[in-house]
Amino acid sequence: MLLHQFHSRFPTEDACIEYFKAVRMQQGVSCPECKTITHKWLGGRKVFQCPQCGCLIPLTKGTVMEHSKLSLSSWFYTMHLMTSVKQVLSAKEVQPQLGASQYPPIWLMMMKLRNIMGKRDAIYELSGEVELDEAFFPIRVPEEAQGETIRRGAGSQRQAKVLVIVESKSADEVLLSYLKSQDKGDKAGKFASMMKGKSIKKVVHYIKMFVLDNLNANTIDKIVREYVAKDAVVITDNSSSHVNLSEYFSKHESFTEKGNVDEVVKSVLPWVHIVIGRCRDGIAAIHGDVDAQFLQLYLNEYCWKFNRRFFRDSSDPKYDLFDRLVKISALYTSDIKWRNYEQIDDEDVI
Ligand SMILES: [Zn+2]
Incomplete structure (x- = not known):
């Protein structure tokens, strides 16, 4: 609006x-x-x-x-x-x-x-083709760790571990669901023909992000089981954090990042890394190092808005993002x- x-x-x-x-x-x-x-x-x-x-x-x-x-x-x-x-x-x-x-x-x-x-x-689950990876977000060194030597890498007190899950869908499918949500399903054919021959075949649909206490397989397994549909195709790298996923999901594809990280990122897990980069840079630019206990709340806002990004500029109050926020503000405490x-x-x- x-x-x-x-x-x-x-x-x-x-x-x-x-x-x-x-x-x-x-x-x-x-x-x-x-x-x-x-x-x-x-x-x-x-x-x-x-x-x-x-x-x-x-x-x-x-x-x-x-x-x-x-x-x-x-x-x-x-x-x-x-x-x-x-x-x-x-x-x-x-x-x-x-x-x-x-x-x-x-x-x-x-x-x-x-x-x-x-x-x-939290009421929605992701389905279809789902990319999943862990990311590190900068945080303020917690009070209890101040005075300690700051560790580098994955165990650093300056970083929070975040699980990022991205559902990608064919561009046509995302467009169709958007048009249907705006009562314009009849225009789907026209837009689908416009997409023909375009290089964009898959686009990000919905995302979820969770601050993690640790990178244990059980921690990640519990979240993924709760928020990803059982019949989803789950794509990950080959880290030990994902060892349990094959037991639950019938289609779990994992790829090693060893040797040629860039190639795997670009070809196998492109969207999850794009989303991580944009979200992390945006939060860092505006908020600096955030207090770890509030990082999840910032991620909530980013994901909620991202998942409804098509409604930001809607001219119809029925679909406007503002109106959606007012509606949920009346539903939740x-x-x-x-x-x-x-x-x-x-x-x-x-
Ligand atoms: Zn009464």
């Missing part, structure tokens, strides 16, 4: 409230006391009321905004900013845009949004705390 479209759709706090109310009513507002699905809205108090037991349900109850003291327009504008760019925005950049005097509430809001993006993507300092309650900060 373009900035002027955002301003014309949401000129006031009331406009944001009206829209969020409509989204919640469409999803069904459940009474926390008697579980009745109620649609009664008390406009003056801006709350729902259960027609059965009379219970009052705040507009943001059971959503990611629950307990937040920030206005809905601050949430909406932040969601607009986050969904307008490919990269993972920093709260330091968003804070002045909102005219906010304090940094913690903005940081927390964005981390909560990243948290629910991860929850949403987040228990992320300010820098995970449990002793500080959310409500003191946000």
Whole structure:
């Protein structure tokens, strides 16, 4: 969505409230006391009321905004900013845009949004042809390791291990699913004929990234079994981290990276390495060395936006990326705390 479209759709706090109310009513507002699905809205108090037991349900109850003291327009504008760019925005950049005097509430809001993006993507599994590899992302040296000699290579305290899984599909197939999602399935034939003779045969469809505690085969096996369809064709290098995969997947192709790494990367695992490079460079450029405990949240945002990249510029609000984020913000809650300092309650900060 373009900035002027955002301003014309949401000129006031009331406009944001009206829209969020409509989204919640469409999803069904459940009474926390008697579980009745109620649609009664008390406009003056801006709350729902259960027609059965009379219970009052705040507009943001059971959503990611629950307990937040920030206005809905601050949430909406932040969601607009986050969904307008490919990269993972920093709260330091968003804070002045909102005219906010304090940094913690903005940081927390964005981390909560990243948290629910991860929850949403977790419901989908990857299928078809799936490339899989591990990557190392730069992180700040953890406090407990400060003062230690910094190790080089895979065991370095400066690096987090990340499992990256990329589903690639034929270009035609990705195009068709995009067109169908926009009710334009009838145009598929026209676009398919445009693709004929083009050199792009396979493109990245969806991706997933997970911060790993270690590179043990069992650790990787558990994640892959959970998020990759059993009938997928899994393509990996020949590292020991992947030894269990052949037992589970009927089609596991592994290739040795020894000797000619570049050739294997280009010919066998091209997409996973392209995705790793773009994501790692983008996060490093904007955030520098991130705190290891928050890296997964940044990856969540990158993956969620990447997986819906075709919707970023949609002119139809029905499909716009911003609207998708508003919808999931109404569906999920987040228990992320300010820098995970449990002793500080959310409500003191946000
Ligand atoms: Zn009730």
